[in-house]
Amino acid sequence: MTASPDPAPHADQPYAGLTPHAVLDALDAAGLRGDGRILQLNSYENRVFQVHLEESLDPLAPLPGVVVAKFYRAGRWSDAQILEEHRFTQALAAAEVPAVPPLALRVADDLRPEAAGIALLGDPPTMAKLGGWRYGVSPRCGGRSPELEDPQTLEWIGRFLARLHLVGQQARFEHRVTLDGSAAARASVQWLVDSDLLPMGALGGWHSACLRALDAVDVRFERHGPLELMRIHGDCHAGNVLWTSHGPHFVDLDDAVNGPAVQDLWMLLGGDRHEMQAQLGALLDGYETFREFDRRELALIEPLRTLRIVQHSAWIARRWNDPAFPIAFPNFESPSYWAQQTTQLHEQIEAMAEEPLIA
Structure with a gap:
């Protein structure tokens, strides 16, 4: 060789x-x-x-x-x-x-x-x-996407997440990111503003919406008070949970962070408010079989979603010189992409003003 x-x-x-x-x-x-x-x-x-x-x-x-x-x-x-x-x-x-x-x-x-x-x-x-x-x-460990419309599947994943968090709470990451507010997202917004990647006609509206949305994020985090931070998966969407006949297993802990437990739950929710409420109830039915969940963290779901929206745009921008990214995100440099992002941020501002989900 x-x-x-x-x-x-x-x-x-x-x-x-x-x-x-x-x-x-x-x-x-x-x-x-x-x-x-x-x-x-x-x-x-x-x-x-x-x-x-x-x-x-x-x-x-x-x-x-x-x-x-x-x-x-x-x-x-x-x-x-x-x-x-x-x-x-x-x-x-x-x-x-x-x-x-x-x-x-x-x-x-x-x-x-x-x-x-x-x-x-x-x-x-x-x-x-x-x-x-x-x-x-x-x-290699194969599997298929979990059936998130099935309450029993969600309960199983909830038990799985609780067990992950029981391990995660035993120590903290020393070198990895800590997810506890808007500081990292604000740095990403400023980087984007300074990068000249945004179409000039879209910059003002998007920037203003970002700052307003991140102010609302900070209000929700301040209302919560001190967070229980632990090692979590950090990117727990359906694509990172594979299902076999033995149940779920996690893949890709590349984005593992110190963060609140709810960060590993909210990305598994989808649909309208009523549907998410039912999904959340099933997840927590399973979760609390093994570990207590602080219901106050439910008020952080929309703030955490807002942070992900902002960071996703910054992530694409930082990778724009990688030839794979213009192919994967062909509308990124168009005014329509940033108009859609601005609208989404305004929707998040409204969502953060509403009462949080309950379970």
Whole structure:
């Protein structure tokens, strides 16, 4: 085997050198030899590949037959932040919360680390660095989207989330983001205003709506008072919950943060207010089987939704030089996109003025 690390990624072409050959070489250097079958999976932020491995030569420690390799976007997370994600996932798996932990990696038997240019980080090592890439590898764990219209499914997911939070409350992230108000979103708004990406005719109305919406967010957070913050999934929408005959399991803790419990519940709600009320009741019926839920946090659902709306636009803008993003979001530079965002923010201002959901 010959390790051939590609040049370090750069902002305009962050994944240009990550060819199938480079992916297989990277896994090979980390002791996981692919058999040539590789499939790129959907992911905007990182690059994720399903790779079939050759059969293990060690019958006492067989490797999984198929793995998922995640190559992290350069500059987004530090090594310490990535390793905190890995340790949290490992803690969940150790507590028998269905999550897919990263594999422990090793330098391939036929390579010397200094010759291969590979570095392994973590204890045990779960992240590798080769050339310009940082990556982790986990076993493939399939599933389908959960049926969120089914109350029993929601109850099951609620129990699952409570168990995740019981692990999450045992410690706090030291290096990852803390979700406790509008500060990060305000910084994103200012970055967008300074970036010249917005059409001039749309800038004033959108900026004004953002500031008003974020003021309303701060009012709701101030009314709540001190938050119980813990390690949470952070991006718990239906696409990150896979369902099997054994129930749900979580994938993709890339956005794990310190935050309130309700952040992991509200993205599973949909429909009109009456429908969301019923869904929330089912989730909490399951959740409170294992862990008490602070009902005051329900007043933070619309503020948290508002923060996500603002940050989503900033996320697209920060990635605009990545060729994948103009293809995925073709209307982003048009006045109609920003007019729609402005309307949505006005709707959020009204929603935050209403009584919160009850359960």
